[in-house]
Amino acid sequence: MTPVSLPLPPLRRAAVLVLLGALALGGAAGCSPPPGTPPPTPTATSTATDVGWVQLMTPMNQQAVKLLTLAAARAAEPRVRDFAGRLRTGQEAELDRLRSLLTRMGLPGTDVHAGHDMPGMVTVRDLEAARAAEGPAFDRLVLVQIRDHLRQSAQVSRSEITSGGRADARELAAALVTAREASLAELERLPGAGRALG
Numbered sequence: 001m002t003p004v005s006l007p008l009p010p011l012r013r014a015a016v017l018v019l020l021g022a023l024a025l026g027g028a029a030g031c032s033p034p035p036g037t038p039p040p041t042p043t044a045t046s047t048a049t050d051v052g053w054v055q056l057m058t059p060m061n062q063q064a065v066k067l068l069t070l071a072a073a074r075a076a077e078p079r080v081r082d083f084a085g086r087l088r089t090g091q092e093a094e095l096d097r098l099r100s101l102l103t104r105m106g107l108p109g110t111d112v113h114a115g116h117d118m119p120g121m122v123t124v125r126d127l128e129a130a131r132a133a134e135g136p137a138f139d140r141l142v143l144v145q146i147r148d149h150l151r152q153s154a155q156v157s158r159s160e161i162t163s164g165g166r167a168d169a170r171e172l173a174a175a176l177v178t179a180r181e182a183s184l185a186e187l188e189r190l191p192g193a194g195r196a197l198g
Contacts, residue, residue: 046105047165054169056118056156057176058098059111061091063122064149067130071142076135077191080142087146087183094179097172104168120152140196147187147197154180 068091071084102109117123126145133141153176160173187193 049163050166050169053160061095067122120149143196150180
């Protein structure tokens with residue numbers, strides 16, 4: 001699969017490079033675990049890249065689902081509402097597969113990234129801003145946040161495809177990349193996307 005080149009602002013690009021480097025080197029996806037939590041360790045069949053990837057992708061999808069749930073109910077533009085509803089369904093299906101992978105890898109379901117501002121992660125602050133926004137301003141916020149989520153999670157998943165050790169994790173990562181490329185293409189055609197995404 002040929003990687004898609006996604007233009008990113010310099011600071012965001014630097015953050016992504018740090019994150020991808022941490023995954024490739026077997027780090028905990030670019031951040032430290034909470035105090036008292038042992039760092040991710042590979043199992044007999046899992047590498048640290050596999051562990052870092054699944055422990056990052058799971059909360060990324062969980063947070064995106066929260067924003068997509070709001071958007072499916074509140075977006076001013078009907079096509080944005082429809083897109084958000086369909087994307088939420090897809091992200092929830094991915095979550096089922098990610099949680100199943102966590103179980104097979106013997107990893108806890110806890111969010112080791114709780115409270116961290118990771119590139120592409122919908123934060124508590126983002127959700128508060130979305131709840132406070134209305135009409136076209138709400139739609140613009142959603143389009144930007146979901147675009148960033150799709151881009152960053154695709155980038156991290158490409159790292160798993162190239163550096164991961166588990167066939168089932170690499171297969172899931174490839175499915176996520178394919179889904180995100182399709183979703184990004186659709187998002188960019190939505191009404192208001194041109195203005196929101198620059």
